[in-house]
Amino acid sequence: MATSSNPIITFYDILLDPAAFPISPNPWKTRYALNFAKVPYRTTWVPLSAVAETRNSLQLPANRKHLDGSDFPTLPIIRDPLAAMTSENEVIVGDSFDIALHLQKTYLSPSSPSKLSPDAGKQRQLFPAEGNGTVALHRAFNAFVDQLFSQHGALLAGFYMPLDPRTADSDKASFVRRIPGVTKWEDLEIPRGSEVRKKMLAEFESALDTKLGPCFPSSATGDEGKGTHGSGPFMDGRQEPMYADFIVGGWLQFMRGCLPEWEEMRNNWSNGKWGRLLDALEPWADVDGRDGVAPARR
């Protein structure tokens, strides 16, 4: 298979409950980007407990840190034989932001080799207007959005992750070990309907609304959005998404899959802004290799 005459990209995503729709935010950013770039790929679904081993086998160091400072090996990874210089090689990239840069440079940039992408240099760009600071601005945007959603979302939504029932106990134990001050999984629960949860949800809603909200149009027509440059549903009112839209979309997929209050977030927070964005990203949300797993309703 490795010597197939039609090589394609391998994309590694995390498998939790095989019956659930995928939720991992960073792999979602990559899935959106792969679909947007229209490159051929297949998804390899890696059980949570095998992620570290997968990174090791590809000689990729852990790319993140747990709260306790220990290594946190995670996904996505892509293996890209299309972009390799020789047929025996492949390009391996183990970080969602670096993957987006790789796809832009190899398949979308105006200076991409045309044999790889007949559309190269066309309107479709993950980082539009390269050379105008958009890569660095995206890099900061990625850190900003990760921080905003992790700070609130990890606590409010993470407890409800759809873990694989066959390995849930050891998966939970593995999480608990990494969180200082926590001794059992149940310590992580913030009970639904509790006052503390209501307060945290209100803070999450407000942080998203004030810090991220002004980047997106306020209504479907975009005419209320501050600083928008069009009437589209994406950042600044654009008609086409860019990688920043996929960064937020990745986190919205996580919230949709885990947050018990998702319907409220989707429909009512920021006057429905987040639900509208997720809907607008639907053309790039195809999930490969999960036949039989019906996408959850949005």
Place this chain on the structure above:
Amino acid sequence: MATSSNPIITFYDILLDPAAFPISPNPWKTRYALNFAKVPYRTTWVPLSAVAETRNSLQLPANRKHLDGSDFPTLPIIRDPLAAMTSENEVIVGDSFDIALHLQKTYLSPSSPSKLSPDAGKQRQLFPAEGNGTVALHRAFNAFVDQLFSQHGALLAGFYMPLDPRTADSDKASFVRRIPGVTKWEDLEIPRGSEVRKKMLAEFESALDTKLGPCFPSSATGDEGKGTHGSGPFMDGRQEPMYADFIVGGWLQFMRGCLPEWEEMRNNWSNGKWGRLLDALEPWADVDGRDGVAPARR
């Protein structure tokens, strides 16, 4: 004077100690942007205690909130008679980000009226490649950088602000009233050389390095920077600054003016990256209306 035949923009900045170099981060962002746009302006220096009254007199609501949730009227403001439709009018803008957008739209945008700016549409842009999402990306970047520096800088540097000696006692009392749990100014001190201060400085250094550092070139030639698009000293290795560079520069001016450990931050944090950026911004750092106040050495 209001009917002068050569109207110019009025820029309101905060006056602290008249003998000290200005330090307020948001007015600094605006000063950089005004100098960059090459528009004629004069600075009105407003004592801290008169800021609220100044906003009121211009019918501008408070634009920020104190930690206790109360209104926090602050500067900058600009009054721009050049951009007005009639000679009796003027455009008043009371927020640093909105001011940057106003300057871009009125004086720099490719679609600006050419009579206002002979350079309109030229290379010099606060938000390069308008229409490619750069305004929304900048908006998020501004929130991100404000958060990063406020979280650490307010505690480590704010105590050392060069207040006006004539009003320092009431200025301090005014700050203390707004901070929950604090009863006197001295409570805000984190003593130099203390273990707690060392720990906070290390966290500040690390947060800047990991979250903001990758947006800027690692060396003067930019060749070590990730994702850079040139060998210049600005974001992504660009040769010209954009508004994002001025956002960081505004906060660096605050640190230079207040943080006792500034020399360390300037020369050693992130291998000297922050000092190099501040130096590179020097061509747009002219301070108007402070004749006799020698700019502090950097």
